[in-house]
Amino acid sequence: MGLQLVAVGLLVLTALASLSEAQHQQHGDQNIPWGKPGQTDQTEQTKQGKQLQWRFPALIIVDPPPGVTVDIVIPPPPDSINVRCEEQKVLVEVDMDFFGTGRMINPELLSLGGCPVSMVDNNAKMLFLESDLHGCGSMSHTTDDELIYALTLLYSPPTEGGTGIVRESPAVVGIECHYPRIHQTMVGPLIPLWTPYSAKRAREEYFLFFMFLMMDDLVTVRETTDFKLGEMIYIQATVLQFYHVPLRVYVDNCVAKPYNEEGSDSSVSYAFIDNHGCMKDAQVTGSSSRFLKRNRDDTISIMLEAFRFADSDQISITCTLKATPVSRPPDSAHKACSYLPGSGWAILEGSDSQCRCCDSTCSGDEGGSDDGKQQGPVSEPGDMWSEATIGPIRVNKKRRN
Structure with missing residues (x-):
């Protein structure tokens, strides 16, 4: 009885294996390639017995009309800021046409590290700001070769008349003054070009x-x-x-x-x-x-x-x-x-x-002379x-x- 059951099981397994092989021959290999999209022109998928195809869209190139040359020009930023670093302070000149659009900015909206405009030249359309090296929010740091002072020029336009719109963009410009830490001079005595401190102090000192x-x-x-x-x-x-x-x-x-x-x-x-x-x-x-x-x-x-x-x-x-x-x-x-x-x-x-x-x-x-003793x-x-x-x-x- 036991041998009969084993024989029947082997017959069932043989039948199932024959059926699977037949199906494999009918449909063929349908393995989906997994390469990069740029390496194949067609991807095949099988869904509910239907074969789908997808291709990358072709690049559309528009040629300019004959005889026309197209050059892409990036406009340079307007040269509207000049900075002069002096021994003890920083001087900044700003063109009132700050953005180079012909629209003059409001001097009250411009500041140097929180310090307002110090002078306005309406004839030259220039604004002048100045700060001590340690003033107006200045920050300093050193490198191996330089001492650097950094300030910020800030332009903050408000909205137009409560409408919630603006016609100018705010601007933040970083300004730095670099001073060499090492100076080299010629061999020999240096004659100062300034008035010595002792000469100034002598006029006001008490003895x-x-x-x-x-x-x-x-x-x-x-x-x-x-x-x-x-x-x-x-x-x-x-x-x-x-x-x-x-x-x-x-x-x-x-x-x-x-x-x-x-x-x-x-x-x-x-x-x-x-x-x-x-x-x-x-x-x-x-x-x-x-x-x-x-x-x-x-x-x-x-x-x-x-x-x-x-x-x-x-x-x-x-x-x-x-x-x-x-x-x-x-x-x-x-x-x-x-x-x-x-x-x-x-x-x-x-x-x-x-x-x-x-x-x-x-x-x-x-x-001296012989006309009496000097008094006082x-x-x-x-x-x-x-x-x-x-x-x-x-x-x-x-x-x-």
């Missing part, structure tokens, strides 16, 4: 003049103002400067007066320096008073032998101090001359011949002067041993 009582080392400020007759009083005058060119200070004149609780008595005085820097105390009294060698151009030191007035043991000293550029050589109005007993006049720096006028009158011209400071270009006072200084009658 501070001071006088101090010093110890004999000319370094330490003396704390006491008490002296004895014959003791040396060391006075140091200096000028405090800031941005100015280097200065040399002179003592134009010094006057001592008696001092009491009400102040200085102007009825009695003794000028131990006058005539623009002539220290005559040694010539008049035979003392050892003189100018001392400088350590700095902006400082000058005096060694004055202590004295007192007959009716007062306190004195005050007022000096006129004058400062002039170091580049100016000493002359008869800019000098520090001391009288050395047995030798005569000697200058602190320069030529002793500039002290010859100390016995007459000293002026800006070397040698000489005001010459480049000179700065002021008065300074120290005191009261008490001088005891007991002489120094």
Whole structure:
């Protein structure tokens, strides 16, 4: 029984295989090609027993009429913006015919990084805008070779009269200024073409003049103002400067007066320096008073032998101090001359011949004249002067041993 069933199954399978082969021979191979559309001219599909065909459409080419040449021309953008990058700011010129259509733009609608138009030239139909390199929304960045500042020129037209339509397009134009980070110059000194800052600052700068009582080392400020007759009083005058060119200070004149609780008595005085820097105390009294060698151009030191007035043991000293550029050589109005007993006049720096006028009158011209003593400071270009006072200084009658 089992063998009979197996035999029947084999007969059924054989019949089905014969039927499938017959159908395959009837219809043939209908495999659909899967290549690219450009590689075949026809694609066949089978649907419900009908064969469909599809082709790519042919390219339609229209030839121009005989004797006519067609050239496609792209119009260049209108040259309506000029930019000039300066050392500290950016200047932008914009043609009012911004789009090259003959329609003038409204200056109020144009801005440079939010900054409005600075000037309108209706005759030339030009708009002018400017900005500092760090202003008007400027942004900066650096490369290996350049420092770049970037700004934005913006044109924002509104709608026409609330109609919701516009007849101009908004425009955003990027503007950049490139500055080289490395400059090469020729070997040798460079002479500036601009006015030096110190020359400008000199016209507006304040100068501070001071006088101090010093110890004999000319370094330490003396704390006491008490002296004895014959003791040396060391006075140091200096000028405090800031941005100015280097200065040399002179003592134009010094006057001592008696001092009491009400102040200085102007009825009695003794000028131990006058005539623009002539220290005559040694010539008049035979003392050892003189100018001392400088350590700095902006400082000058005096060694004055202590004295007192007959009716007062306190004195005050007022000096006129004058400062002039170091580049100016000493002359008869800019000098520090001391009288050395047995030798005569000697200058602190320069030529002793500039002290010859100390016995007459000293002026800006070397040698001076003989018509009386010069009073007050000489005001010459480049000179700065002021008065300074120290005191009261008490001088005891007991002489120094």
